[in-house]
Structure formats: structure tokens, C-alpha cells
Amino acid sequence: MKAVVSGLRERKRRQTRDRLTEAGMTLFLAQGFEATTLDQIAAAADISRRSFFHHFASKEDLVFAWQDSFCLALLDALVLRPADERPIDAAINALIAAVGDFDRDQAEALTRFVEETPALRDREQVKYALMEQALAEALGQRPGATADSLEIRLVAMVVIGAMRIAGENWRRAGDRARPDIYVRRVFDTLRAAVAEES
Amino acid sequence: MKAVVSGLRERKRRQTRDRLTEAGMTLFLAQGFEATTLDQIAAAADISRRSFFHHFASKEDLVFAWQDSFCLALLDALVLRPADERPIDAAINALIAAVGDFDRDQAEALTRFVEETPALRDREQVKYALMEQALAEALGQRPGATADSLEIRLVAMVVIGAMRIAGENWRRAGDRARPDIYVRRVFDTLRAAVAEES
DNA sequence: TTGCAAATATGCACCAGGTGCATATTTAGG
DNA sequence: CCTAAATATGCACCTGGTGCATATTTGCAA
Numbered sequence: 538m539k540a541v542v543s544g545l546r547e548r549k550r551r552q553t554r555d556r557l558t559e560a561g562m563t564l565f566l567a568q569g570f571e572a573t574t575l576d577q578i579a580a581a582a583d584i585s586r587r588s589f590f591h592h593f594a595s596k597e598d599l600v601f602a603w604q605d606s607f608c609l610a611l612l613d614a615l616v617l618r619p620a621d622e623r624p625i626d627a628a629i630n631a632l633i634a635a636v637g638d639f640d641r642d643q644a645e646a647l648t649r650f651v652e653e654t655p656a657l658r659d660r661e662q663v664k665y666a667l668m669e670q671a672l673a674e675a676l677g678q679r680p681g682a683t684a685d686s687l688e689i690r691l692v693a694m695v696v697i698g699a700m701r702i703a704g705e706n707w708r709r710a711g712d713r714a715r716p717d718i719y720v721r722r723v724f725d726t727l728r729a730a731v732a733e734e735s
Numbered sequence: 736m737k738a739v740v741s742g743l744r745e746r747k748r749r750q751t752r753d754r755l756t757e758a759g760m761t762l763f764l765a766q767g768f769e770a771t772t773l774d775q776i777a778a779a780a781d782i783s784r785r786s787f788f789h790h791f792a793s794k795e796d797l798v799f800a801w802q803d804s805f806c807l808a809l810l811d812a813l814v815l816r817p818a819d820e821r822p823i824d825a826a827i828n829a830l831i832a833a834v835g836d837f838d839r840d841q842a843e844a845l846t847r848f849v850e851e852t853p854a855l856r857d858r859e860q861v862k863y864a865l866m867e868q869a870l871a872e873a874l875g876q877r878p879g880a881t882a883d884s885l886e887i888r889l890v891a892m893v894v895i896g897a898m899r900i901a902g903e904n905w906r907r908a909g910d911r912a913r914p915d916i917y918v919r920r921v922f923d924t925l926r927a928a929v930a931e932e933s
Numbered sequence: 934t935t936g937c938a939a940a941t942a943t944g945c946a947c948c949a950g951g952t953g954c955a956t957a958t959t960t961a962g963g
Numbered sequence: 964c965c966t967a968a969a970t971a972t973g974c975a976c977c978t979g980g981t982g983c984a985t986a987t988t989t990g991c992a993a
Contacts (some may be wrong), residue, residue, distance in 0.1 A: 587952095659857075660859040666860045691925045695928075717938065723889070726886055726932060727929065730889055786941080799949075
């Protein structure tokens with residue numbers, strides 16, 4: 538049985554992990570991503586350079602830890618959707634729920650930072666692909682769904698893609714409309730654009 | 736005026752470029768991507784290691800040169816579409832035209848190779864993002880289009896995404912149905928999945 | 934043909950991220 | 964308290980990629 542109260546081991550692990558992300562982000566924001574070396578980060582977090590890689594597989598991963606948590610939130614929100622919802626609606630509603638729970642100021646700052654760093658922009662695309670895959674799997678495991686169907690993969694693709702573009706748009710516009718409204722508007726536009734010509 | 740017949744300069748450049756891709760791909764297929772070093776490639780192409788970077792910005796780019804040409808074909812096909820077609824239809828039809836012109840056996844072999852090499856899988860996502868952006872710009876420059884509209888970006892996202900998934904599916908299924916049929920089937924499924932519930 | 938400017942190729946030093954491996958150090962739990 | 968597993972560290976090493984100064988080649992005009 539796993540300890541209910543996390544043991545000292547796991548606690549310490551989390552601690553150093555957090556120390557790393559904080560030290561890293563501080564340095565990144567101060568001097569830029571590329572200009573910050575792993576040695577600096579390790580030193581600031583009071584850890585050996587080698588041990589860094591016991592917590593993160595790469596320098597980039599330090600930045601994208603948060604996106605993982607958003608992905609998890611999305612999947613959690615998905616299982617709360619009623620079983621009779623179609624995949625697309627379940628996914629959209631889960632997205633709306635997940636996006637509502639997040640610290641938008643922080644997310645925006647981080648995203649702006651990512652945007653202006655080529656290496657991170659690249660890595661972001663990879664993350665989106667992973668999110669899409671995770672969403673597709675989750676949709677495939679819903680009650681009554683056929684795992685790995687074409688429809689499910691297309692829905693995952695569209696939802697993650699729309700999320701990405703909605704985010705860009707939201708940031709660019711600068712207005713702070715409620716994100717759920719934004720998401721809905723994007724999907725309405727999408728439906729209209731894709732629909733068979735009447 | 737640029738010379739109609741490419742000068743010696745450009746011809747030589749292309750030659751070495753081709754020598755590099757060929758040497759690279761041969762080595763990659765023989766020993767794998769990661770296991771092949773730039774020194775080996777440069778040696779095989781009879782060029783200095785440093786000069787490699789005058790032709791390709793990175794080792795990965797060596798593999799993805801072909802995808803650029805596909806992207807160009809897609810954009811070329813797009814300008815041939817009638818001006819009164821909606822963005823989505825113009826893009827789909829351009830995609831069908833472009834995909835029909837390509838050496839599918841080679842594309843498949845290459846894609847399989849990319850799939851089983853993590854570094855290349857990552858890079859592929861970046862390429863898709865670039866294609867999406869290029870397509871969006873091209874759609875924005877069509878006669879009578881509003882550049883940079885939300886609709887256009889969504890259409891580009893959906894078309895490139897559907898292309899990607901259609902490709903995966905086509906490869907996985909193993910049947911060799913005509914690609915245009917495949918593409919249409921995917922878009923039909925997509926429309927049905929996204930459409931407002933009746 | 935010659936001479937000159939631009940493009941291209943090369944060599945070299947150097948940086949930094951990432952890995953393998955052997956070795957300490959710490960924690961869990963009987 | 965003692966042992967096995969997890970974690971941390973140090974170190975050597977590889978390789979992709981860049982900056983820079985220098986040669987070599989090509990285009991073109993006088």
C-alpha cells in the first residue's frame with residue numbers, strides 16, 4: 538500500500554523539483570532561455586549539474602512542466618462529462634472547464650515567453666501533439682466509445698488545434714473575455730468554415 | 736535579370752546539396768539517425784564538416800528537405816483553385832492535387848523512418864506547424880480574402896491536421912486506395928463529427 | 934585576359950546539452 | 964541497527980552547433 542501521507546522521499550523530490558523550476562524560470566526571465574546554462578540553474582537550485590537530469594529530461598522540460606498539469610486537468614474534466622455526450626461536445630466542454638480553472642495571467646506570461654524563444658516554440662508543438670494523443674486515448678476509453686477510431690482522432694486533433702488558435706487569438710486581441718466564450722466562438726467559426734456548402 | 740539557365744554557382748550548390756541528402760539518407764538507413772554523426776555525413780559527401788551548415792541548418796533538416804517541396808506543391812496547387820471556392824474547399828482540393836503528384840512509396844518509407852526516430856518525430860511536428868502557417872498565409876492572399884482572419888487560420892489548422900491523420904491512417908491500414916478518396920473520407924468523417932447535433 | 938567583388942568553402946577553437954558509469958549518500962522498513 | 968533500494972554526485976566523454984578569420988571559387992566587366 539502506498540503511504541497516504543507522502544513519504545520523506547517523495548516530498549524531498551518534489552521540493553528539489555520545485556526549486557529547479559523556480560530557479561530556472563527566474564533565470565530564464567532575467568537573462569533569456571538560451572543564455573542560461575544548466576550549470577547556472579543547477580547552482581541556483583543548489584544541486585549538481587548531473588542530478589538535474591534526474592528530474593527533467595532536458596532544459597526545455599523545465600519550462601513545460603506546467604503544460605503537463607493543464608493536460609491532466611483537461612483529462613480529468615473529460616471523465617466528468619456525461620456518457621451520452623458526443624466526443625466533440627465532451628471534449629469541448631472539458632476544455633472549457635479546464636481552461637476556466639487556470640491562472641490566466643501566469644499562463645499568458647509564460648506563453649509570451651515561449652513565443653519569443655525559438656527552441657521553446659518548437660518544443661511547444663511537440664507538447665500539442667502529445668496532448669492530442671492523450672486526448673484521443675482518453676476519448677477512446679469513454680464508455681461506449683470505439684478506441685482508436687478515425688472520428689476520435691479527428692476530434693482530438695480539432696479540439697487541441699482550436700485550443701491553440703483560440704489561445705493565440707485571445708492573447709493577440711488583448712481583451713479578456715471569459716475564455717469559455719472565446720472557445721465557443723472559435724468552434725462556431727470552425728463549424729461554419731467546415732460545413733458542407735448549403 | 737536572373738539567368739534562365741542556372742549558373743555554375745547554383746548548379747554546384749544543388750549538386751553538393753543533393754550529395755549531402757543522399758549520403759545522409761544512406762547512412763541514416765544503414766545505421767540509424769542518431770548513430771550517424773555529421774562528420775560521417777560530411778566525409779561521405781566529400782565536404783568539410785563546417786560547410787555542411789552552409790546547406791542545412793541542422794542534422795534534422797537533411798531529412799525534411801522533401802517535406803518542404805511538398806509544401807510548395809500544396810501552395811502551388813492552391814493558386815490554381817478558382818477564386819470563388821471557399822477557403823476550406825480550395826485547401827482540400829489543393830491538398831488532393833498535391834498529394835496525387837507524389838511518390839507515395841518513397842514518402843511512406845521516409846515517414847516510417849521518421850516515426851521510429853524520436854528526434855525526427857519531434858521535428859516533424861514543427862514542420863506541420865510551419866506548413867499550417869504557410870497555408871494560412873496563402874489562403875489570406877487569395878483574391879477577396881481577409882488576411883489573417885480567424886476562419887482562415889482554423890481552416891489551415893484543420894486541413895493540415897486532417898492531412899496528417901489521413902496519412903497515418905493510410906499508412907496503418909496498408910491498403911493503397913487512391914489518396915484523394917482517403918482525403919475525402921477523412922473530411923466527411925470530420926464534418927460529421929464536428930457538425931451541430933441535429 | 935585580367936582584375937576585382939561577392940559567394941562559398943574550410944579550418945579551428947569553443948560552447949553547452951546530454952549520457953554512461955562508477956561511487957557516495959540517503960531513505961524505507963524489517 | 965542493518966540492509967536494499969532510491970537518489971545524488973563527480974567525471975569523462977561525445978556530438979551538434981556557432982563565431983571568426985582565412986582561403987578558394989565564381990561572376991562579371993573593363
